[in-house]
Amino acid sequence: MHKFRSLAAVFIFISVLPFTAAAKKGDHVPTPSEALGFEVGADRKLADYRQIRTYFKTLAAASDRVEIQTLGKTTLGEEMIMAVISSEENLRNKSKYKEIARKLADPRGLSKEQVNALASDGKAIFLLTCNIHATEIASSQMAMEWAYKLATTQDPEMLRRLNDVIVLLVPSLNPDGQIMVTEWYRKDLGTKYEGGAMPYLYHHYVGHDNNRDWYMLTQIETRNVNQVVYHEWFPQFWLDEHQMGSYGPRIYIPPNADPVAKLVNPLVHRGNNLIGASMGWRLEEAGKSGVIYGYSYDAYWPGGTRNTGWWKNMYGVLTEAASARIATPMQISPTELQGGAKGLIQYEQQINFPNPWPGGTWRLRDIMDYELLVSDAALETMSKYRQELLRGVASMADQAVHSADPAEFWRIPVEGQRDPVVATRLAALMLDHGVEVRASSDKKEFLIPTSQPYGRFVDEMMGVQRYPEVRPAPNSGILEPYDVAAWSLPLMMGVQAAKVKISAEQQHAATPIKNVSWPTGGLNGQSSYYAIADRQNNVFALVNAMQKAGGSVFISNTAGQEPAIIFAAHPQLAANAEKLHLRLQAAAVAAQGTKPLKPVRIALYKPYIASIDEGWTRFVLEQYGFNVKNIENKEVKAGNLNAAYDVIILPDTSREVIVEGRPSREGYFEDFPPEYSGGIGKEGVRALRDFVEKGGTLITLAHSSELISGEDFNLPVRNALGGTGGDEGRRATLTGDFNVPGSLLRVYLDTNHPVAYGMPQEIAAFVDAPIAFQTSEPGPETQRSVIAWYPDDARDILVSGYAHGTERLERKAAAVSFTKGKGRVVMFGFRVQHRAQTEGTFQLLFNAINWTE
Numbered sequence: 001m002h003k004f005r006s007l008a009a010v011f012i013f014i015s016v017l018p019f020t021a022a023a024k025k026g027d028h029v030p031t032p033s034e035a036l037g038f039e040v041g042a043d044r045k046l047a048d049y050r051q052i053r054t055y056f057k058t059l060a061a062a063s064d065r066v067e068i069q070t071l072g073k074t075t076l077g078e079e080m081i082m083a084v085i086s087s088e089e090n091l092r093n094k095s096k097y098k099e100i101a102r103k104l105a106d107p108r109g110l111s112k113e114q115v116n117a118l119a120s121d122g123k124a125i126f127l128l129t130c131n132i133h134a135t136e137i138a139s140s141q142m143a144m145e146w147a148y149k150l151a152t153t154q155d156p157e158m159l160r161r162l163n164d165v166i167v168l169l170v171p172s173l174n175p176d177g178q179i180m181v182t183e184w185y186r187k188d189l190g191t192k193y194e195g196g197a198m199p200y201l202y203h204h205y206v207g208h209d210n211n212r213d214w215y216m217l218t219q220i221e222t223r224n225v226n227q228v229v230y231h232e233w234f235p236q237f238w239l240d241e242h243q244m245g246s247y248g249p250r251i252y253i254p255p256n257a258d259p260v261a262k263l264v265n266p267l268v269h270r271g272n273n274l275i276g277a278s279m280g281w282r283l284e285e286a287g288k289s290g291v292i293y294g295y296s297y298d299a300y301w302p303g304g305t306r307n308t309g310w311w312k313n314m315y316g317v318l319t320e321a322a323s324a325r326i327a328t329p330m331q332i333s334p335t336e337l338q339g340g341a342k343g344l345i346q347y348e349q350q351i352n353f354p355n356p357w358p359g360g361t362w363r364l365r366d367i368m369d370y371e372l373l374v375s376d377a378a379l380e381t382m383s384k385y386r387q388e389l390l391r392g393v394a395s396m397a398d399q400a401v402h403s404a405d406p407a408e409f410w411r412i413p414v415e416g417q418r419d420p421v422v423a424t425r426l427a428a429l430m431l432d433h434g435v436e437v438r439a440s441s442d443k444k445e446f447l448i449p450t451s452q453p454y455g456r457f458v459d460e461m462m463g464v465q466r467y468p469e470v471r472p473a474p475n476s477g478i479l480e481p482y483d484v485a486a487w488s489l490p491l492m493m494g495v496q497a498a499k500v501k502i503s504a505e506q507q508h509a510a511t512p513i514k515n516v517s518w519p520t521g522g523l524n525g526q527s528s529y530y531a532i533a534d535r536q537n538n539v540f541a542l543v544n545a546m547q548k549a550g551g552s553v554f555i556s557n558t559a560g561q562e563p564a565i566i567f568a569a570h571p572q573l574a575a576n577a578e579k580l581h582l583r584l585q586a587a588a589v590a591a592q593g594t595k596p597l598k599p600v601r602i603a604l605y606k607p608y609i610a611s612i613d614e615g616w617t618r619f620v621l622e623q624y625g626f627n628v629k630n631i632e633n634k635e636v637k638a639g640n641l642n643a644a645y646d647v648i649i650l651p652d653t654s655r656e657v658i659v660e661g662r663p664s665r666e667g668y669f670e671d672f673p674p675e676y677s678g679g680i681g682k683e684g685v686r687a688l689r690d691f692v693e694k695g696g697t698l699i700t701l702a703h704s705s706e707l708i709s710g711e712d713f714n715l716p717v718r719n720a721l722g723g724t725g726g727d728e729g730r731r732a733t734l735t736g737d738f739n740v741p742g743s744l745l746r747v748y749l750d751t752n753h754p755v756a757y758g759m760p761q762e763i764a765a766f767v768d769a770p771i772a773f774q775t776s777e778p779g780p781e782t783q784r785s786v787i788a789w790y791p792d793d794a795r796d797i798l799v800s801g802y803a804h805g806t807e808r809l810e811r812k813a814a815a816v817s818f819t820k821g822k823g824r825v826v827m828f829g830f831r832v833q834h835r836a837q838t839e840g841t842f843q844l845l846f847n848a849i850n851w852t853e
């Protein structure tokens, strides 16, 4: 008996323990407020990312419905996390559900019955990303509350949803920025600066543009998430929660506004609108007013988080809630409410805005409540339409495969490219995107089939854009693009690629690859010197690496020969050349036409009205190993700049920002704390002029050329497109006779000019502002050169995107330089290093930095 009883006890122990332990890991699951020790969502209270991450880990330890996946490190070294939330059983079987999602995303070889069976067995994978823009902070707080709710609910309906759906919840896509914003906010609490803007970018490199990076994948945070989405989890739906301005609607939900991208499968928008309709319903039902759709955010541009996925058969939705002053409430008078954007010109009741918000108090808590409702509604719809949505993904993938000609491929040859490394990088980028890429049997070219699940994405990225001219009413103007209008990667990267048809034999010989093989670098022959043509971006990385290692570098430009960079033999040369995939040839050095390249000390001006272009420029220069330091107002004003720097770069920002420290637009401008107010002032302008006169090189990017073309420098150059530029110029582009919102335009180069050495005579230049130069002959002490110019027939100007008023660019200069004694000014009107995407024109900037007399 005794023995039997104990055996029974053991039996019960064994069978019950795993069950009870699994159902309840801890005794008590703390709410976010309990765990953090303050009321989350209360006025003037914010959890920073480290607290949020700790809370999520606490939640995962206490609940069997929550697991934490580390996505990687951020730019500044924070651990970036994603919570995986679902029923306990789904989490136990997550590899099975990932596999089903992967098969539905690429259903090649599956029968209709197999697809249906997978859609029936599979779980909907729902990716919710928060807080990509660090000041749009409510969603990072909301994420904790929503996760707590999902982890602890006993509501049968909620449990059913969690059985149907696996939620991937990223509490912040920008942890570094979230921490910067919370620290800045806490520092100024209770002062007159409370809730005010930060005087620096809220991402180490790219600030707000972290949501412009999703086709180029340059930033580590983008890459971390891209990996999870297109190589591991294959979510069918991506919801990205943002905030917008404070004086319009309370929240934007889908449908998007016009125009719509041609190549996106319409089922994407049908899925998005289904989810959007349920968001609108649940918000209204809960008494939330001010909900709008068909507003501002178009369905054309692929640069943001979830949009890129549209071309990969993924549903993706953006929401934008009205902002408070970070966590400080706002009082908004009804008289202050305004429309003014596409879809809501006047702030009044419309069918897409049936219940306008009347004004009043708006606080962090309100934003979080709206966001909790849209998150719930998305989960509800994913659960309700799980099988339809899953089948839809497979059917879109199938259509992408079958609507394309199987003989049709994008061909990227490696040999014969101006920059074979960049050409290879384009193929590598496509692989990162989850695209099928093949290598030809001789390994000399990459071949990308258009007939594949992500074939529409391939065509969008490799082809040229023509912006759809949609008019909202007869005789009205067209709808303006939301962001840029061109993203043709081969053109931006300066890579030759073409859509070709290849034989069945070649198709079979071309094998899908997992990784690219980079061009083999190293040294050919034996000599005291090694040379390479001056026409690859990585040549500058090698120059910088060898200068750092104490090596000698020269530039040679003998008449009739292509400019070359020459490296003196050095123990580290071969290894560096291999690492950078550059092949150098043993060379004799002709004394004539050969000049030493000295290490260059670069200052990059950093204004307090943070310039995203400053961040991108810093990123690009650091990637290539340039010795770059930021320089701020105080240091510029102090003068004597030649002692510390050889080159000063002014990023794309207006003259008013540089000189006065405020935007040029009239109206209210909220002061920064005194240590961040003002610009370089008159002393700073004098110091920059002095820097040039004493032999420095001043490089201006886009709008910062206003400093040169105005009275400050008194050089014979002006902006042919209307003078002021800056914010006024930008406004003129919206109302006036010229609009190039970010397009690729044809520009010719004088390749005998040192800034254009090694470049082709014709390029696709990225243009996003009304800037073109009109020069005239200066006095005898100064020389001016036109480095780049537009064609003399407007019809030849647009290459990809949208351009209105190109007649005004005919025969105008696109980049110019002035030399004065030993000093120089180089002015780029177009965007040589735009968002680290225009690799085809980086060299113009690199050459300008290394310009020797």
Ligand SMILES: [Zn+2]
Binding pocket: 133, 136, 242, 243
């Ligand atoms: Zn945003």
